[in-house]
Every structure is written in C-alpha cells, then in structure tokens.
Amino acid sequence: MDFSAVTIEILVALLGLVLLVTGLLLPPDHKKANGYIAVVGLLGILAFSLSGDAGRSGTFLYGLYTLDSLSKYFKEIFMIAAILVILMSLSYTKRFREGKGEYFSILLFALLGMMVMVSSNDFITLYIGLELMTISFVILTAFDRSSLKSSEAGVKYVLLSAMSSAVLLYGLSIFYGLSGTTEYAGFITCLQSGGLGPALILAIVMVLAGFGFKISAVPFHMWSPDIYEGAPTPITAFLATGSKAAGFAVLIRLLLQVLPSQHVNFSGIIIMLAVLTIIVGNLIAIPQKNIKRMLAFSSIAHAGYILLGLVAFTGMGVGAMLYYIFIYIFANAGAFASVTALSNITGSDEIEDFGGMWKRSPLVTAVLMISLLSMAGIPPAAGFVGKFYLFASIIKEGYVWLALVAIGMSVVSLYYYVMVIRVMLTGQVKSDEPVTVPASLKTVMVVSSAATIFLGVYAGPLTSWTSSVASMFVK
Amino acid sequence: MSQYAWLIPVLPFSSFVAIVFLLKKSKAASAAYALASMVASFVVALGILIEKVQDPKAIEIAVNWLNIPEMGNFRGLNVQMGLLIDPLSAAMLFIVTFIAILVTLFSIGYMEGDEGFSRYFAYLSLFAFSMLGLVVANNYFQMFVFWELVGLSSYLLIGFWYHKPSAADAAQKAFITNRWADFAFMVGIILLFVYFGTFNFAELGPAIEHTKDAAFITLIGILIFIGPVGKSAQFPLHVWLPDAMEGPTPVSAFIHAATMVAAGVYLIARGFILFESSETTMLVIAYIGGFTALFAASIAIVQKDIKRVLAYSTLSQLGYMVMAMGVGSLTAGMFHLTTHAFFKALLFLGAGSVIHAMHHEQDMFKMGALSKKMPVTTWTFVIGSLALAGVFPLAGFWSKDEILLAAQHHNFTGLFVLGVIVAFMTAFYMFRLIFVAFFGEKKSDHHAHETSWLMTLPLVLLSVFAVLAGFLNSPWFYEAFGKSFSTFVFFGEPEIPHLDLGVAGLSTVAALAGIFTAWLIYSRKAIPAESIAKKFSGLYKLLWNKYYIDDFYQWLFDKVMFMTGKALDWVDHHIIDGFFDGFAKLVGFTGSKLRLTQTGALQNYALVIFGAVVFFVLLASTPLLGGVIK
Numbered sequence A: 001m002d003f004s005a006v007t008i009e010i011l012v013a014l015l016g017l018v019l020l021v022t023g024l025l026l027p028p029d030h031k032k033a034n035g036y037i038a039v040v041g042l043l044g045i046l047a048f049s050l051s052g053d054a055g056r057s058g059t060f061l062y063g064l065y066t067l068d069s070l071s072k073y074f075k076e077i078f079m080i081a082a083i084l085v086i087l088m089s090l091s092y093t094k095r096f097r098e099g100k101g102e103y104f105s106i107l108l109f110a111l112l113g114m115m116v117m118v119s120s121n122d123f124i125t126l127y128i129g130l131e132l133m134t135i136s137f138v139i140l141t142a143f144d145r146s147s148l149k150s151s152e153a154g155v156k157y158v159l160l161s162a163m164s165s166a167v168l169l170y171g172l173s174i175f176y177g178l179s180g181t182t183e184y185a186g187f188i189t190c191l192q193s194g195g196l197g198p199a200l201i202l203a204i205v206m207v208l209a210g211f212g213f214k215i216s217a218v219p220f221h222m223w224s225p226d227i228y229e230g231a232p233t234p235i236t237a238f239l240a241t242g243s244k245a246a247g248f249a250v251l252i253r254l255l256l257q258v259l260p261s262q263h264v265n266f267s268g269i270i271i272m273l274a275v276l277t278i279i280v281g282n283l284i285a286i287p288q289k290n291i292k293r294m295l296a297f298s299s300i301a302h303a304g305y306i307l308l309g310l311v312a313f314t315g316m317g318v319g320a321m322l323y324y325i326f327i328y329i330f331a332n333a334g335a336f337a338s339v340t341a342l343s344n345i346t347g348s349d350e351i352e353d354f355g356g357m358w359k360r361s362p363l364v365t366a367v368l369m370i371s372l373l374s375m376a377g378i379p380p381a382a383g384f385v386g387k388f389y390l391f392a393s394i395i396k397e398g399y400v401w402l403a404l405v406a407i408g409m410s411v412v413s414l415y416y417y418v419m420v421i422r423v424m425l426t427g428q429v430k431s432d433e434p435v436t437v438p439a440s441l442k443t444v445m446v447v448s449s450a451a452t453i454f455l456g457v458y459a460g461p462l463t464s465w466t467s468s469v470a471s472m473f474v475k
Numbered sequence B: 001m002s003q004y005a006w007l008i009p010v011l012p013f014s015s016f017v018a019i020v021f022l023l024k025k026s027k028a029a030s031a032a033y034a035l036a037s038m039v040a041s042f043v044v045a046l047g048i049l050i051e052k053v054q055d056p057k058a059i060e061i062a063v064n065w066l067n068i069p070e071m072g073n074f075r076g077l078n079v080q081m082g083l084l085i086d087p088l089s090a091a092m093l094f095i096v097t098f099i100a101i102l103v104t105l106f107s108i109g110y111m112e113g114d115e116g117f118s119r120y121f122a123y124l125s126l127f128a129f130s131m132l133g134l135v136v137a138n139n140y141f142q143m144f145v146f147w148e149l150v151g152l153s154s155y156l157l158i159g160f161w162y163h164k165p166s167a168a169d170a171a172q173k174a175f176i177t178n179r180w181a182d183f184a185f186m187v188g189i190i191l192l193f194v195y196f197g198t199f200n201f202a203e204l205g206p207a208i209e210h211t212k213d214a215a216f217i218t219l220i221g222i223l224i225f226i227g228p229v230g231k232s233a234q235f236p237l238h239v240w241l242p243d244a245m246e247g248p249t250p251v252s253a254f255i256h257a258a259t260m261v262a263a264g265v266y267l268i269a270r271g272f273i274l275f276e277s278s279e280t281t282m283l284v285i286a287y288i289g290g291f292t293a294l295f296a297a298s299i300a301i302v303q304k305d306i307k308r309v310l311a312y313s314t315l316s317q318l319g320y321m322v323m324a325m326g327v328g329s330l331t332a333g334m335f336h337l338t339t340h341a342f343f344k345a346l347l348f349l350g351a352g353s354v355i356h357a358m359h360h361e362q363d364m365f366k367m368g369a370l371s372k373k374m375p376v377t378t379w380t381f382v383i384g385s386l387a388l389a390g391v392f393p394l395a396g397f398w399s400k401d402e403i404l405l406a407a408q409h410h411n412f413t414g415l416f417v418l419g420v421i422v423a424f425m426t427a428f429y430m431f432r433l434i435f436v437a438f439f440g441e442k443k444s445d446h447h448a449h450e451t452s453w454l455m456t457l458p459l460v461l462l463s464v465f466a467v468l469a470g471f472l473n474s475p476w477f478y479e480a481f482g483k484s485f486s487t488f489v490f491f492g493e494p495e496i497p498h499l500d501l502g503v504a505g506l507s508t509v510a511a512l513a514g515i516f517t518a519w520l521i522y523s524r525k526a527i528p529a530e531s532i533a534k535k536f537s538g539l540y541k542l543l544w545n546k547y548y549i550d551d552f553y554q555w556l557f558d559k560v561m562f563m564t565g566k567a568l569d570w571v572d573h574h575i576i577d578g579f580f581d582g583f584a585k586l587v588g589f590t591g592s593k594l595r596l597t598q599t600g601a602l603q604n605y606a607l608v609i610f611g612a613v614v615f616f617v618l619l620a621s622t623p624l625l626g627g628v629i630k
Helices: A005-025 A033-051 A069-090 A100-119 A121-141 A148-178 A182-191 A198-213 A222-229 A231-260 A260-285 A289-310 A317-346 A362-376 A382-396 A400-426 A439-457 A459-475 B007-023 B029-055 B087-108 B117-136 B140-159 B165-196 B200-210 B216-232 B240-246 B247-256 B261-270 B274-276 B277-300 B307-327 B332-357 B375-389 B395-409 B415-436 B453-472 B475-481 B501-523 B529-535 B537-544 B546-587 B593-620
Strands: A059-060 A066-069 B057-067 B077-085
Touching: A005 A033, A005 A059, A005 A066, A033 A069, A033 A100, A033 B165, A066 A069, A066 A100, A066 B375, A069 A121, A069 A231, A069 A317, A069 A439, A069 A459, A100 A121, A100 A231, A121 A148, A121 A231, A121 B165, A148 A182, A148 A198, A148 A222, A148 A231, A148 B593, A182 A231, A182 A260, A198 A231, A198 A260, A198 B593, A222 A231, A222 A289, A231 A260, A231 A289, A231 A317, A231 A459, A260 A289, A260 A400, A260 B593, A289 A317, A289 A382, A289 A400, A289 A459, A317 A362, A317 A382, A317 A439, A317 A459, A362 A382, A362 A400, A362 A439, A382 A400, A382 A439, A382 B165, A400 B165, A400 B593, A459 B057, B007 B029, B007 B087, B007 B117, B007 B332, B029 B087, B029 B117, B077 B087, B077 B117, B087 B117, B087 B247, B087 B261, B087 B332, B087 B453, B117 B140, B117 B247, B117 B261, B140 B165, B140 B216, B140 B240, B140 B247, B140 B261, B165 B200, B165 B240, B200 B274, B200 B453, B216 B261, B216 B274, B216 B277, B240 B247, B247 B261, B247 B307, B247 B332, B261 B307, B261 B332, B277 B415, B277 B546, B307 B332, B307 B395, B307 B415, B332 B375, B332 B395, B332 B453, B375 B395, B375 B415, B375 B453, B395 B415, B395 B453, B395 B501, B415 B501, B453 B475, B537 B546
Parallel strands: none
Antiparallel strands: A059 A066, B057 B077
16 A cells, blocks of 8 residues: 555644644643644645655555645645644634634644545545535634634534535435446546436536535525634634635546536536626625625635636636635735734724724734735735636636626725725724734734735746646646 | 846835835935935936937847746746837836936925825835836736736825825725726736737737737727726726825826826827727727817816816826827827926926915915915916917927827817817916916915925926927927937837928917916906806806716715625525514514524525525536426
8 A cells, every 4th residue: 555645644634633632731821832833743744745755646545545736736735724824823722711722633634634635536535524624614613612603603514514515415426326436537437438317417516516615606605704704713714715725626626537528517507606606705795894704705706716717627727726726825814814913902803993903003904905905906916916817717718708707896896805905094093002913923924915925926936836737637 | 228227117116125124214215215216217217218219229128927838729828027118118218207206306395294204205116116117018918017006006105195084085996996997908908818829019019910800909909998098097987086186296296297197198109009900999099088188178177176177187188198199199199298297297296386385275266376475386387387288389389289280180170179179278277277376366364485495496397398398399309300209209100290380370379268268267357257157057067076977986886886785795684684583573582583593594594505506407407308397
C-alpha cells in the first residue's frame, strides 16, 4: 500500500488527536495554547505539502482515494483557510464557557473531512468525508453555548444538512444501482456503455442539490444566512470559505471528470442555479443590517459567480474557479477578521455599529475596505482579476447574456459594499473607545489584505498555477 | 527620453507610498515630496513632448503581466503592462503633469490647517499616478485597470471631507455611476479580446480595419463608448460630476481639467479607429456629445453655487469635445481638451481662491464687489471666462472654432447650429457669474481679501496659458513654425489650420451677445432677473431641478432596486417566519416565538429544497420523457 498519497491527511488527523490530548493537559486558563500548536502544526504540514515531498500524485486503497494536482491544490487552499480561521479564533474562544481546547481539534477534523472529499475517488469515501466535515461544523456552529443564536444555528444546521445529505445519498444510491459500483472509474466505464435513462438524470439532480446546499446556491441557500449569523464568527468564515470550496472541489471533479458525458443533461440546471444565485444573493444583500448576514448573502452571490466556471465547462473556466476561490478566501478572511475585531469589543455585528470606525481603528477600516472592494471586483484588489477571468471564460463559450447579468449584478453589489465603507467613514460614532486588535487577529488582517492586493497587482504566478491544475480538464 | 517614460507614473506613485508609510507625520515633507515628484514627472513629460515634436514615431515598451498559456482549443490570454508613447499620449502627459503641479502648489495654500493634510497629498499623488498610467497604456486591459484606479482615487478625494454627509454621498454617487458605465466598457473589451485575440492598441488597429463584421464593431464600439459616457459625464450618466464639487476645490480643478473627465475623451481618441470604423457609433457619439453640451449649458444658467456653474460648464464643454470626436475630428476634440484644461483649471482654482477668501461660502449671490478686494483673482477669472466663452484671441476661441468648423465640414448642420447656441449660453452664464460675484455692490457682509502667492501664482501662470494656448493651432503659428497642434495630434491625414471668417464671426457674435445679455440683466439690471424667472417659472423649475434626472435615478435605486431586495428578503423572512408566527398566534400558542420560528423556518427551508429538487428533475427530464410531460 502506498501511503504517500495520504500523508497529508494522516498528519492532519494526528495533529487533531494530539490537540485532543493537549487540550486536556493544558491548565484551564491556557487552553489558547492549543490554537498555537494547531497553527504551527498546520504551517508545517502546508510547507511539507507545498515542497512537493508529500508526493504529487498517486492512489491509495486500490484507487478509492487519489492524490492529483486538483486535490493537492484544494488541500493547500483548505489549510490556508484553516490557519487563518484558527488565528481568528484565538481571541474569540474566550467567549466559550467550556471546550476551549477541543474547539481546535474539531476544527482540524472538519479540515480533514474537506480533504477526504476532494481526494475521494469513490462515492462512499466521498460521503464519509462530507459527513466528517458537516458534523464537525455542526458542533462548531453550536459551540458558543452562552449564545442562544449559536445553539439555534447549530440545530438548524444539523437538521437541514441531514435533509440535504438524504437527498445526496439517494442520488448516490441510484448511481450504484445503475452501475453496480461505487468507484468513479467503474462508474465512468458504465456511463460509456450508455443508455442509463431517466434514473440517471434523477440521480444527477439529487447530487447537484446535495452539493448545491454546501455551496449555498439558490434555491438551496436558505440555511446559510441564519447559520452564518448565529455561528461564532471564525466558524462563519470557515463555512464561507473552506466548506464552500470543498463543495466546489467535489462539483468540479464529479461534473468534469465523472459525468462529462452527461453535460447536455445538466448544463441547463447549472445555468439556472448560477443565474438565480447571483441575482437573489445580490439583491437580498442590499437591505441587510447585520454585517454577518450581509456577508452571508454576498457569499451566496459569490457562489453564483464561481458557478459560472462550471457553466463554461472548459479548462479556462475551471482555472478561473480555482483562482477565484483562492482570492475569495483571503477577501473573506479579511472581512470576517475585521468583524471579529469589532465584535470582540462591542459584542455586536450590526453595520451601524461600525460608524466612525476609521477613528477608532484605521486598521480595521482599511482591511475591511480592501476586502469589500475585492469582493466588489475593483482593481487593484484581486477580485477584479478573478471576476474578469470568470466572465471572460463564459463569454468565450458564447454566454454573453449571462456575463451581462453577472457583471450587472456585480455593479449592484457595489451598493451594499460601499454602504459599509460609508458607514465606517461617516457614520455616527457609537463610542470613543479605541478598538484594540489582538496580534493574532492583526496577523490575519494584514496577511489577507496584503494577499488580496498582491494577487490583484501581480496575478501571474497564481494564474499559471491554476491553469496548470486546470489543464487536466482540457478536452 | 522615451525610455524614461515609465518614470512619469512611477514618481507620483512613489510619493503616494512614501507619504502613506513614511512621511505621514510631517506635513511639510509630504507636500514637498508630492510637489517634487510632480515636477520631476513634468520634466520627463516635457522632454518626451519635445522629442515627439521632432520625431512623431510611436514607441512601445511592454512587459507581460498575466500570461495564461494555450490549452487545447483555448487560445491563451496574454495581458501586458506597457507604455505607448506617441504624439497623443505625449501631449496628454504634458497637460496632466502641468496641471498636477499647479494643483499641488495651489493645494498647499488651500489645505493649510486641514487635519488630513498629508493624507490629501497621498491621495492626490495616487490620482495623478492612476491618470498617468492610463495615458501611457498600450492596451485596453491596462487602460481599464487604471481607469478603475482613477475612479477609486476620485472616490477617496471627492469624499475627502467624509465627515460631511454630502461629501460621502457625492463620492458614492460618483463611484457607483461610473461603475455602471465601466460595466459596459468591460464587456466591450472582453468581446474585443474574444474576437481579435488581443488587447493591444497597435495590434487591434489593422485587425479592426480589415474586419468585415460591421454590426459587431458597432456593438463593441458602443459598449466601450459607454465607459467615456460615465467618466466624461455625458448624458445620461452625467449626474455625478456636479455633486463631485463636494471635494476640496483644487481636486475639482484636477478632475475637471486634466484627470477623470479627460480620461473619457482620451479613451475615445486612443481607440478612435474602433469608433471611426462604424458610422452608427460615430453618430451616437456626436449626438450624445451635442445633446450634453446643450443640456448642461441650460442647467448652468440657473445655478447659484459658483462651483456648480463651473461644473455644468465642464459638462457642456465635454459635450463639445465628444461631439467633435463624433463628427470625425480627433484633432478638434483633443485641442479643445488641451485649451479647456488650462482655462477650466484657472476658473476652478479662481473659484477656490474666492471660496477660501469667503470662508467656504459658495453662493454667488452672497458675494459681490470682490474685484476691489481680490484683484488678481478677479482679473485672472475674467480672462478664464473670456477664454471659455471663446472670445478672440483667447484659447477657447481657437478650439471652439475648430469644433464648429469640423461640424460644418462634415455636414452636421444641426450640430453646428447647436454649437453656436451653446457658445451664446456659455458666454451668458459665465458673465452672469462674473457680474454677480465680482462686480456690483456687496451682497453680504463679507471681509474677503486676496489669497497668498501660493494660490495666486498658479492663477497667473494659467491665465497666460489661457490666453496663448489657442495660438498653437492658428494659421499664424503654422506659418511661423511650419507645425501646429493639428499636424501633431491627428487621425488619418494632418490638417493645416485655417481660419474660416464666417464661422469665426458667427461664434464671436454669439459670445459677445451672451456677454451683453448678461450685462443687461445682471449689471445694468435693465430686465430684472427675478421677473424672467417668474415668467418662465415652469422652465426655471425644470432647469433648477436639473431636469429631474437625479431624482429619477434616486427613485430607481430607492424604490425599485431596494424594494426588490426588501421584497425578496421579506419573502425569505415573513412568508416563512411570519406565517408561522401568525399561525402560532392565531391558534393561541404562546410559547417561545423563537422556537416556533425555528420550527417553521426549518420545514419551509426543507420544503424549498425538496421542491427545487422535484422541479429540477422535471425540468431536466423534459427532453427525455417528452411523451409523458406532453
């Protein structure tokens, strides 16, 4: 057995288990140290993965599990997101009454779940990864037991994801029923013989619905605003970045690698999902008063933009998706870190409480501004290159009308992003108390806004990386 | 000299970085660095201009910025960042850097004592950097990036006094209005790329000339033209420019003379071959420009705020430039841009001087008799107004004439007549302003005094240019030097300047008539202004409310878009949450609202999920189960 294909996962699992033990050993006032261990450990694993020593490709367990450039790319993205989220959490955990130590190890298990999802080459393995991630997220969402909203969000999340999992499982079981195998490879061979009929379409729709839930595409989006609002802010950030990226990773693999022969049958659905998601997400974001809810709807809208890459269904489209997901993580990390910084002081997430923020903390203002401008797609922030790349990929396939809708709605999105910036600059100052930002949070903020600007100004290296990953999907 | 061209945008950028990271604490150092970098840029720009006058051959230097290799049937994407130095960009670089120096100098006096002094110079440098980067761009993509940066830095500057809600509103309005225009611009350049495979101006030129697909070229041309409609504030996207007055006055001067609005006109000149290839596009450009010229001039007539008069006058003059491009004369458009840069900067800085002296009073009917207290400001302002009105032999006369001549030459009689009418209106509203604000009796108890040399020096310098710049394209200049503006910046064949006495006479009569009418009404008071306003109260109200276009847009956003968002949000919340809340009350359950909401919401969320699955299954299987669905 070739373990080199799963080294990263094994290391992450070990790190998670070590944290469980150290979490018990650490004195109650120093549980935070667990977070530092997690960050250092993950940085090491990330460096190991990037160095290439962990293997570039290979399979495990007779092909049930695969390491290729796509899964490697996504794993590295997940790790970056996880590191940022853990750094964000360090100052946040003081709100939790108990379980401060376990928090970090559960976060790592969620990360492990994402990694399994993107590497699995088999429907059952995929499902296990998905549930590992989901259940970890349920716990994390409800972690703030002193907050009613957090508990409510946890309950909602567990019930709704159970339903979406049921739909997904039904779809997967039809796949199995049709082909007699749960492996992707066998399933692809079976598809080539053709003639699977309407049941296949039923299954595809169900699988799309299952992952549409994870990426919060409209109409499977309704859970996300409630849960984003209720969950601890760092977890919201992780849901918006990691969990969503994992959903997209699986969609890319399933649609472009396993089901490309069925493209005619699902292309219409993808287009509808993308259009609905972009329009509804952006429009509902406008009247929001709570910044986490606003960011939730904005993240729904972004899922719509990213879906455009699947509409294009080309190597360029996938390259654009990969690039967009990468920069989207930094924009969100920056935004949520700013929100965390504020709510650490005031305990509130209302947009109006950001009034006069530039006086209280120029750093929070600058970082939130850069992040929001990146989401709105204004150069020199990276979001501009990302949107350009995505829109160009669909225009290239002839979907000019769709690009018009998408670009038009991204102009609309400017209203709610600029509104927040405006409040920060001109709004009523609620209190003169300066906002002190803990060093860990400051790191996240500086790193993510620097990355946002850098990747916008000099996108070359990242796009050549994403296009080399995407080149595996060139027809 | 051209090999140093990259310094021109980089120097102001270095000033931005230096101020933000190093010099912020020291006001003097910030201003000094900003000014020094502008002067250095100007020296390089001047060197390049001289070199281009001697040898007009275009020079292009570029590096790859984004390179996505070819993959299968995907052609690859190569975006460059580069410099294109030809007479057009050389002339523009000179104007922008020259105005930038004067604006910086003036600002040192104007912003004295402001708490954001250093920040102001950082933003100003960023603004100059963006504009200069746009001017030297050798491809559409780079142009777009800097175009957006111009938008962003103008957002920062217009909203500079963000503690004033009106400034914040104006900044937001400018930014968002421009984004709407940029949206079309972006689609345009993507289509251009998809069709021709390059963003590069030099490569696109021949490609566009040889293409047969006229409809497509028209489509792209119009989409890209919408960009300038936003940036150069043409009807119907003009609404942001007058509000942009909320920024510090030197910034307005910069925006109105050399950056932002000039960017739009510059883009039309840069991509002229694209627009010129389609007759329809040219017609659209010409008539939008002409209409804006008339429309804005009519609004300027009733304004009371000194800066607003100037703002609408800029709109109107930009309309002239765009119209000139549309009737087919790149030279006339760019020439008017050049002369306008000088006298509009002069007028704005003059207005700034007045406002500074009047302690931020901007209503001209509260001024009066300033000529005695502020002689330098007054007389330079009069020179600027004469130049704007197009009185011989000042700068505006030559460039306006060139435009009218172009309209006549290309048989646009309607636009020609319109041009003459606008010339009359221009002279009228400018001299209405002068007679009311600078002459006559004091209209309020003010203690205005002449401003410091930092502010008057730019005024004097600019007024020299406002007098002389026009000669660059006069027959006499051509006879003396064998060169003129029109043999330097042109498209196709260079023209030799000549003076058509008929056109010149007509426009001069129009201008003088305008001045005379203003004198009759506001100085002699032969006809009281109020009675005119009363007699035509309907028209007056229409003009005063700027044809209600701002209100219409406000309504569109507030009512239509915001309400749609709200409605969707409401459906999300009330139909679902609310229904169960109401249901609960109805039945008499008095338990925790939260719990009921939760249960209700969940069921409905689930309903939506499953409903959608069923819907999509039906939808996807329609072709397969054809018979069944039928």
